[in-house]
Amino acid sequence: MGPVLGQRKTAPNVLVVGASVPGLSLAHGLRKRGVPVTVYEKREHIAVEERKTLLRVDKWALAGLASCLSADLYDRCLELRNALDDALLTHYDTHLCEVHSVEAAKMSSAPAHTVMDHERLRTILLAGMPDIVRFGHTVTGYRELRDRVGIRFADGGEAHGDLLVLADGRHSAARDAHLGKLELLDTGLVAIHGHAPIERELFTQLPRGFLLHDRPILGPRRTAMTVCAYLPQALSRSAQLGAAGLAGLRGYVKWTSVLPARSELAGYGQAMVHEIVMEQVASWHPAVVQLVTQSVERGLFTAPIQASVPLQPRRSGLATTLGSAARVVPSVGVLTDGLALHDAGRLAVGIHQDERAGIAGHDQRMLDEGNSVVGQALEQIERTFNF
Numbered sequence: 001m002g003p004v005l006g007q008r009k010t011a012p013n014v015l016v017v018g019a020s021v022p023g024l025s026l027a028h029g030l031r032k033r034g035v036p037v038t039v040y041e042k043r044e045h046i047a048v049e050e051r052k053t054l055l056r057v058d059k060w061a062l063a064g065l066a067s068c069l070s071a072d073l074y075d076r077c078l079e080l081r082n083a084l085d086d087a088l089l090t091h092y093d094t095h096l097c098e099v100h101s102v103e104a105a106k107m108s109s110a111p112a113h114t115v116m117d118h119e120r121l122r123t124i125l126l127a128g129m130p131d132i133v134r135f136g137h138t139v140t141g142y143r144e145l146r147d148r149v150g151i152r153f154a155d156g157g158e159a160h161g162d163l164l165v166l167a168d169g170r171h172s173a174a175r176d177a178h179l180g181k182l183e184l185l186d187t188g189l190v191a192i193h194g195h196a197p198i199e200r201e202l203f204t205q206l207p208r209g210f211l212l213h214d215r216p217i218l219g220p221r222r223t224a225m226t227v228c229a230y231l232p233q234a235l236s237r238s239a240q241l242g243a244a245g246l247a248g249l250r251g252y253v254k255w256t257s258v259l260p261a262r263s264e265l266a267g268y269g270q271a272m273v274h275e276i277v278m279e280q281v282a283s284w285h286p287a288v289v290q291l292v293t294q295s296v297e298r299g300l301f302t303a304p305i306q307a308s309v310p311l312q313p314r315r316s317g318l319a320t321t322l323g324s325a326a327r328v329v330p331s332v333g334v335l336t337d338g339l340a341l342h343d344a345g346r347l348a349v350g351i352h353q354d355e356r357a358g359i360a361g362h363d364q365r366m367l368d369e370g371n372s373v374v375g376q377a378l379e380q381i382e383r384t385f386n387f
Contacts, residue, residue, distance in 0.1 A: 018168030029348025
């Protein structure tokens, strides 16, 4: 006897708002289990961006992907994992001398992890889903109608389904109607993100720690920088990790400058932002200066380091949230909310087995685990950077 979908004889029709990585993962997981799903994305298309963002992926995030994806698609995602990894968390001063090293496991209760390129992961998840993703649909709100839910579009149109999952990020208009606006805690810090191509000279100058994972450089007056070389496993197979094997690789070195928040940064262009970081590192190790100098100017962007205030319990209905629509996890260097991928896998299973119970169970886990993840991330930032 197959699983019971609530009181239905057929699978529920699920609406997902937002072609985010968690939203697309959920859509794959539902389709894999025979549950009808449609994803609504406000952008007309998702183009390859100059900005580079890394996603921290631990064993729980990989378990979520494995639960959602076909074996072939999951294997393609694994090719995006960084080929460089280490169990030590090393802090450096501005001259790239080790301040101290500890086992990463002692710094956090989270399991060991690696990183993936966020945009490349989303591109893979979008593949093979042209009949599921509807681009150019801006969702402004929703309403529950007995046993159905309807979403409203900016152009006045509507769509209806049995369940709704909001996965469209921290600025979700429909989430504002569902949970209310996310209340954000400002740390007083701003992150400037950039990247540079991996080149032989730069590769050989950086300490090996930076070629393994995102590592912090602790500067004066509440400034810092994290650096991480990203070399996907798919690329590393054709080359040795020594300098001689780097020709033709398209990996990159991701860096994030951490500074006290400055309101005027929001109005600066990328050239001015680049100058600010150059001034910050002018007296630092030559390899850091070279890294910032060689960075792709069009890939620079700034973001305040914020965290969402813990959510309060609420009554579960026909709608729920996923990823940064539900919580904002503060991050320095790489995105830290890999838990959202695990959430996507469990939510897909829960909806398939029992739609109402699946939503309710997800809401409770999101409340308990999500608030804990945000708190741990804040503690890690404070402990690492002494802010």
